Amino acid sequence: MGRAPCCDKANVKKGPWSPEEDAKLKSYIEKHGTGGNWIALPQKIGLRRCGKSCRLRWLNYLRPNIRHGGFSEEEDNIICSLYISIGSRWSIIAAQLPGRTDNDIKNYWNTRLKKKLLGKQRKEQAARRGSCQKREIMRKGRENSMVSDTNNQNPYWPELPVLPPIPYLNEEPRFNDHASIRKLLIKLGGRFSDEDQPINKLQTVDNPTNLQFPIDISYHQQRCENAINMHSSAPMDALNTTVSPLPNNQYNIDSAGLALLPGESSFPDELEGILYDKTPRLEGLEFLYGDMVNLRSGTSCGESMGWGEISSLVFPHVASNYEYLQQGTLQECAFNDLRYRELQ
């Protein structure tokens, strides 16, 4: 048996909103507020709409100070940096961009930002191919002129190590490939403006909140590391071993004082497979996991990077601006802190 519908589907109008409906909804909410009950609201106004639809319409279009389109380079950078660290949690990302809605950002990401990034990726690939071809020509030239001395490497054109092929590189770019996007984003250090200027601090007329970005995640890093260090019987080093030292191959809720859920991720499966290796995560600190993969997953040193390395790569210009993180996430952190103290 399925879930009960939130409204009478047969008596509810769907599709685009008319100006009259907009006006009704807007004037009512401006006068009376939502009344804390979206489901009952359309009946009060006399709208043949689902409450959820009213809520969406208000939040995304009718409420004051909403901006549509015209995303700035700074906003692009913020979206990308946050996507790196927290994935597709659009509501949190939207909370960092005054006047933007999660739906708008989601659409913008899916339709433009991804393509913009992949356009850049294509450029880089082309450049790389170009330089490889150049190197190959030089190498052949050297071989012809240096046949007698095979051990003597040309100091000016050292042989580069052969890197394992990245699957998607040899194919037509896959525009829905979250993993490749994320890799590219990380490589770009969380910014991808055409000018490639480093972003230290965003202070614009249009940005009254004086956003600093990228966000400082060192605080969360320390918190998380402390939590694991202090509560787990396994030392940090052990967490980096290939075979998990933890019972049942999971972190234990009670031992860590942190709620841990196996197999969950804010990233899609394909991405999760790469980043998380299907290992559990700390609930409430999910935003760390994109970059904390190696803190706990068993990867070889060749594959893994420490927190500092990753955070410095992704967030090269750390700004202390913890308060801009979503309130809910902070509350979760605070709650976890509290639980930890209680357990001591």
Added chain:
DNA sequence: AAAAACTTCAACCGCGATGGT
């Protein structure tokens, strides 16, 4: 000029979380 292909984005859907009883 017309059809096909592609892009955009508003709106919908279903699920998990939350709060009240």
Added chain:
DNA sequence: GACCATCGCGGTTGAAGTTTT
């Protein structure tokens, strides 16, 4: 603790608009 109603979120859809062939 179970149940129910509602909220809020992220993924998806499809109509409308735009570009390409």
